[in-house]
Amino acid sequence: MMANRAPMLRIGQQDLKCRQGCGYYGNTQFDGLCSKCFRERNDKQRKRQKAGEDHETLKVNTSSAGGTLERKSPQHSLTMGRANKAKKQPEKDEPTTTASTMPRKKFTVPAVLQKTLKSKFPTAAPQPRVPSATESQFMLQLRQLRIPDDGKRKLKSEIQQLDHEIRKYMNNNSSKNVDELSELVQNAYTRFADLVHNDARFEIATNEDREIAIDFFEKVVMTQNHNLLFSPYFTTDEECDIKVQKRIRQLSWITTKHLDCSIDEVNAEARDLVYNAISELVGIDSYYSPQEKLLCTVRCCRHIFELLKRSTGGPASADDFLPALIFVVLKANPVRLHSNLNFVNRFTNASRVMSGEGGYYFTNLCSAIAFIENLNAESLGLSAEEFDAYMSGEQTYSTPWESALLACESLHLISENMKCMEQLQKRNSVISTGIKEFERELIEFQREITEKVDMVMEKAPLTLLPIKTPPFLISQARAHLAQDGGEAAAGHYQSNLLSLSQQTLTVKGKEQILEDSQLDVGHTLALKDTSVSSVGRLSPLHPNLPQPDQLFASPIFNYTPFDAVSLLEETSENDDVLMLGTEFQGGLTNINYDFDLSDQSGENSVAEDTKLNLDEFDPLAQQQNSPNTHPAETTLLDTTADSLIDSDVPVSEVLLPSPLKPEVANYRGFSNFEIPSISCNTGDFSSLNQDVNDPVAPVQINK
Amino acid sequence: MSSRRPGAGPTLNFKAVLLGEGCVGKTSLVLRYMEDKFNTQHLSTLQASFVTKKVTLPDERRAQLNIWDTAGQERFHALGPIYYRGSDGALLVYDITDQDSFQKVKSWVRELKQMRGSEIALIIVGNKTDLEEQRAISYETALRYAQTVGAQYVETSAKENDGVNELFELLTQLMVAHHGSKQQNDTNALRLQNSISEAGVEPDLDENVPAVAAAHRSCCGI
Numbered sequence: 001m002m003a004n005r006a007p008m009l010r011i012g013q014q015d016l017k018c019r020q021g022c023g024y025y026g027n028t029q030f031d032g033l034c035s036k037c038f039r040e041r042n043d044k045q046r047k048r049q050k051a052g053e054d055h056e057t058l059k060v061n062t063s064s065a066g067g068t069l070e071r072k073s074p075q076h077s078l079t080m081g082r083a084n085k086a087k088k089q090p091e092k093d094e095p096t097t098t099a100s101t102m103p104r105k106k107f108t109v110p111a112v113l114q115k116t117l118k119s120k121f122p123t124a125a126p127q128p129r130v131p132s133a134t135e136s137q138f139m140l141q142l143r144q145l146r147i148p149d150d151g152k153r154k155l156k157s158e159i160q161q162l163d164h165e166i167r168k169y170m171n172n173n174s175s176k177n178v179d180e181l182s183e184l185v186q187n188a189y190t191r192f193a194d195l196v197h198n199d200a201r202f203e204i205a206t207n208e209d210r211e212i213a214i215d216f217f218e219k220v221v222m223t224q225n226h227n228l229l230f231s232p233y234f235t236t237d238e239e240c241d242i243k244v245q246k247r248i249r250q251l252s253w254i255t256t257k258h259l260d261c262s263i264d265e266v267n268a269e270a271r272d273l274v275y276n277a278i279s280e281l282v283g284i285d286s287y288y289s290p291q292e293k294l295l296c297t298v299r300c301c302r303h304i305f306e307l308l309k310r311s312t313g314g315p316a317s318a319d320d321f322l323p324a325l326i327f328v329v330l331k332a333n334p335v336r337l338h339s340n341l342n343f344v345n346r347f348t349n350a351s352r353v354m355s356g357e358g359g360y361y362f363t364n365l366c367s368a369i370a371f372i373e374n375l376n377a378e379s380l381g382l383s384a385e386e387f388d389a390y391m392s393g394e395q396t397y398s399t400p401w402e403s404a405l406l407a408c409e410s411l412h413l414i415s416e417n418m419k420c421m422e423q424l425q426k427r428n429s430v431i432s433t434g435i436k437e438f439e440r441e442l443i444e445f446q447r448e449i450t451e452k453v454d455m456v457m458e459k460a461p462l463t464l465l466p467i468k469t470p471p472f473l474i475s476q477a478r479a480h481l482a483q484d485g486g487e488a489a490a491g492h493y494q495s496n497l498l499s500l501s502q503q504t505l506t507v508k509g510k511e512q513i514l515e516d517s518q519l520d521v522g523h524t525l526a527l528k529d530t531s532v533s534s535v536g537r538l539s540p541l542h543p544n545l546p547q548p549d550q551l552f553a554s555p556i557f558n559y560t561p562f563d564a565v566s567l568l569e570e571t572s573e574n575d576d577v578l579m580l581g582t583e584f585q586g587g588l589t590n591i592n593y594d595f596d597l598s599d600q601s602g603e604n605s606v607a608e609d610t611k612l613n614l615d616e617f618d619p620l621a622q623q624q625n626s627p628n629t630h631p632a633e634t635t636l637l638d639t640t641a642d643s644l645i646d647s648d649v650p651v652s653e654v655l656l657p658s659p660l661k662p663e664v665a666n667y668r669g670f671s672n673f674e675i676p677s678i679s680c681n682t683g684d685f686s687s688l689n690q691d692v693n694d695p696v697a698p699v700q701i702n703k
Numbered sequence: 704m705s706s707r708r709p710g711a712g713p714t715l716n717f718k719a720v721l722l723g724e725g726c727v728g729k730t731s732l733v734l735r736y737m738e739d740k741f742n743t744q745h746l747s748t749l750q751a752s753f754v755t756k757k758v759t760l761p762d763e764r765r766a767q768l769n770i771w772d773t774a775g776q777e778r779f780h781a782l783g784p785i786y787y788r789g790s791d792g793a794l795l796v797y798d799i800t801d802q803d804s805f806q807k808v809k810s811w812v813r814e815l816k817q818m819r820g821s822e823i824a825l826i827i828v829g830n831k832t833d834l835e836e837q838r839a840i841s842y843e844t845a846l847r848y849a850q851t852v853g854a855q856y857v858e859t860s861a862k863e864n865d866g867v868n869e870l871f872e873l874l875t876q877l878m879v880a881h882h883g884s885k886q887q888n889d890t891n892a893l894r895l896q897n898s899i900s901e902a903g904v905e906p907d908l909d910e911n912v913p914a915v916a917a918a919h920r921s922c923c924g925i
Contacts, residue, residue, distance in 0.1 A: 317730030
C-alpha cells in the first residue's frame with residue numbers, strides 16, 4: 001500500500017495529497033484519498049450501502065426496461081446505434097453521479113478542492129465514451145455478422161448486460177475482488193457461448209459464425225471496459241509491473257549463452273528477427289481487447305520461430321523456443337507486462353488461453369516471465385557469487401550482443417559520416433565547377449564586351465573623323481599657320497593632317513609614334529593616354545593614368561595656339577567636333593616634325609608596332625592578345641575623342657552636378673505633398689492634387 | 704477450468720502437454736505424428752512445439768487436439784504448472800536408454816498427481832525403442848510403475864514410427880473419457896472397453912490400444 005502512494009501523473013501538486021487532508025499522498029484510484037482514508041471511507045460507505053440498496057435496484061430495473069423496449073424495435077440496424085448510445089447514457093452517468101455525491105456525503109473538504117475533484121471525475125468518466133468511434137465501428141461490424149437479426153439483437157443486449165454488470169460491480173461493490181470480477185465475466189462468456197450454440201435464434205448460423213459472434217461479444221465488452229478492467233486499482237498489478245521491469249533491467253547482462261538458446265546474435269538477419277519479435281512484444285500493451293493482445297503475442301512468437309528455424313535448420317521445439325522467448329522478453333522489457341498478462345488471463349474466454357496457438361504462446365510468455373522472476377544463479381549455470389556480482393552491477397558482462405550493438409552503432413555512425421562527407425564532397429565539386437564556369441563566363445564576358453566595344457569603336461569613329469575635319473578648317477588653319485609660323489612647318493602639318501583625315505590612319509602606326517613622342521613631348525601624352533585608356537578597358541591597370549596633370553594640360557596648351565587662330569569662334573556650332581579637330585590639331589601641331597617623319601616610316605612596320613603594344617599590356621592579361629588587335633585598328637581620332645571626354649567631363653561637368661543632385665532630391669523630399677504620402681496610402685492622391693482624385697472617383701462609380 | 708469450455712458445442716477441444724526431460728524425443732513424437740497425417744508442406748510451416756489436430760471421434764463428433772510441447776531443461780521444470788494448467792492429458796516421455804529421464808517422469812507424475820489429482824489423463828511414454836540394446840529401463844518396470852500411479856504406459860519409437868499414432872489415439876480416447884466422466888450425461892456415448900475410470904487402471908491396457916486405434920483410423924487429416 002505504501003508503494004501505491006507513488007503519485008499518478010498529470011495532476012496538480014495539491015491534488016496529489018489526500019483529499020481528507022491527512023497529509024499523506026492520495027491516489028486517483030482511491031478517489032484521491034490516501035489508502036488509509038480510502039479504507040475508512042469504504043467501511044462507512046458499506047454501511048450506508050445497505051440502506052440505499054433498494055434505491056439501487058430500482059435504478060437497475062429502469063435500465064433493463066429500456067433494454068427490453070429496445071429489443072422490440074423492428075428496424076434494428078439504424079435505431080440500434082442511436083438506441084445503444086441513448087441507453088448507454090444512464091449507465092455512464094452513474095459513476096459521475098456517485099463520484100460527485102460521494103464527497104458531499106462524507107467529507108468536509110474545502111469547496112475549492114471539491115470543485116477540482118468534480119471537474120476531475122467527469123474527465124475520467126467520459127473515457128468509456130471516448131471510443132465512440134470504435135463503438136460505431138462495432139455497430140458496423142455487428143451489422144456485418146452473418147447471424148440472424150434476432151441473434152444480433154440478442155448479442156447486443158447481452159453485450160449491454162455484461163457491460164452493465166461490470167460497471168455495476170466496479171461502482172457499487174465496496175470490497176472488490178478481481179477474481180470475482182473475472183468469474184463474473186467468464187460466466188457471462190460461458191452463458192453466451194451456451195446461448196449461441198443452443199438458442200433458436202442462432203440456429204441457422206454456421207459454427208464458424210457462432211464462434212465469430214462469441215469473439216465479437218468478448219471483443220466489444222473488453223474494449224469498452226478496458227479502462228476499468230485493465231490493472232484495476234484493487235489489484236497489485238501495477239506494483240508487479242514495476243517489479244518485473246526493475247528485475248529485467250537488473251538482468252540486462254544475460255546473454256543467449258546463459259540461456260542456452262541458439263540465437264546467433266551477430267547475424268544481421270537474426271538480429272532483425274529479434275527486433276521484430278521485440279517490437280511485437282512491446283506492442284501488446286497498445287491493444288485493448290485480449291484477442292488482439294494474444295494475436296500480437298502470436299506474431300511475436302512466430303518471429304522467434306522463424307529465427308530458430310534458421311539457426312537450427314528445422315522446426316523448432318519448445319526446448320529451443322522457451323529460452324529464445326525468455327531472451328526476447330529480457331531484451332524487450334515490455335511495459336505493464338504483468339497487467340497485460342493478468343488482463344488476458346482474467347478476462348479472455350478461458351478456452352482461448354487453454355487452447356489454440358495464441359493460448360500456447362501466451363502460456364509460454366507467462367512461463368517466461370515466471371522464469372525471469374524466479375531465476376537464480378543455478379538456473380543460469382552460474383555460481384552464486386558470479387550471479388550476485390552481475391546483479392549488483394559490480395561486474396559487467398561484455399556480451400557479444402552488446403558488442404554487436406555497439407559495433408552496429410559505430411558502423412552506423414561511420415556510414416552516416418561517410419554519407420555526410422560524400423555530400424560535402426559533391427557540394428564542393430559543384431562549387432568548384434561553378435567557380436570554373438563562372439571564371440570562364442567572366443572571361444567570355446570580358447572578351448565579348450571588348451569585342452563589342454571594339455566593334456562599336458571601330459564603327460562609330462570611322463564616320464566621325466572624316467566629317468569632323470572639314471577641309472575648310474584645314475585650309476583656314478593652313479592659312480592661319482601660314483601667317484603665323486614658318487611655311488615649312490605648316491606644310492608638314494598639312495600633309496600629316498590630310499593623311500589622317502582622308503586615309504583614316506590606323507592607330508598602329510600612330511600609336512607607335514605617340515609612344516615615341518610621349519618620351520619627349522607632354523602634348524602627345526594626351527593622345528597616348530587615350531589610346532591606352534581605350535585599350536585600358538580590357539586591362540584593369542592603366543599604366544599611364546597616374547599622370548592626370550598631363551591629360552588636363554594637353555587641351556589647355558593646345559588651345560593657346562588655336563585661340564590665336566580663333567578656330568573656336570568661327571565654328572561654334574559643333575563644339576565637340578571642333579574640339580576634336582582642334583585638339584587633334586593642337587596635339588599634332590606641337591609634335592616635333594621629327595616624329596611626323598618617323599610616322600611615315602612607321603606605317604610600314606605594322607607588325608612590330610602591335611608587338612610593342614602587346615608587350616605593354618601582357619603582364620596584366622594575356623587574353624588581350626586578340627582584342628588588342630582591334631583597338632590597334634581604331635583610328636587616332638577616335639582615341640582623341642575619348643581623351644576629350646575623359647579629360648573634359650570629369651573636370652568641368654561631372655564635378656559640378658554632384659552638389660546639385662541632392663538638392664533636387666531634397667526638394668522632392670521636403671515638398672509638402674509628399675510627407676503625408678508616407679503616412680498613409682491616400683496621401684498619394686493628396687500629393688498628386690485633386691486632378692488625380694477626380695479620375696479615380698469615376699472609376700469607382702462605374703463599378 | 705475446462706468446464707468453461709463450450710462443451711455443448713459440436714467441437715470438443717482437448718489440450719495435452721508433453722512433459723519430460725530434454726532430448727527424450729518429445730518433439731520427435733509430435734513431428735512423427737503430424738508428418739504422417741499432414742503433408743510435409745504443412746509441417747514445414749514453422750514449428751513443432753505446438754500442434755493442433757482435428758480428429759473424428761467414434762460417435763461422429765469432432766474434436767480438436769492441441770498438443771503443447773514444453774521445454775525439457777531442468778531449469779524450466781518449475782514452469783510446468785503453467786503449461787499443464789487446464790490440460791486434459793499429459794504425455795510423460797522418457798528415454799528407455801536413460802535412467803535419469805525415467806526418474807524425471809516419476810517426479811512429473813508426483814507433481815501432476817498433487818496438482819491436478821485425477822482430472823488429467825496420464826500416459827507414460829517410453830521412447831526410442833529402436834535403441835533396444837541400450838535399454839536401461841525394462842518394459843516391466845515401467846509398466847508396473849505406471850500401474851501404481853494410475854497411468855497408461857506406451858512404448859514408441861519416433862524414429863521408426865512405431866506406436867506413435869497409437870499413442871495419440873489412446874490419448875484422445877482417454878481425454879474423451881475424462882471429459883465424459885465430467886459431463887455425466889455424455890458417458891453413454893463414450894463407452895470405452897473396460898471403461899477406464901479415473902482411479903482404476905487396467906494392467907494390460909496398452910495391449911488394447913491397437914484395437915481401439917483401429918476403430919479410429921478414420922481420423923481426418925486436415
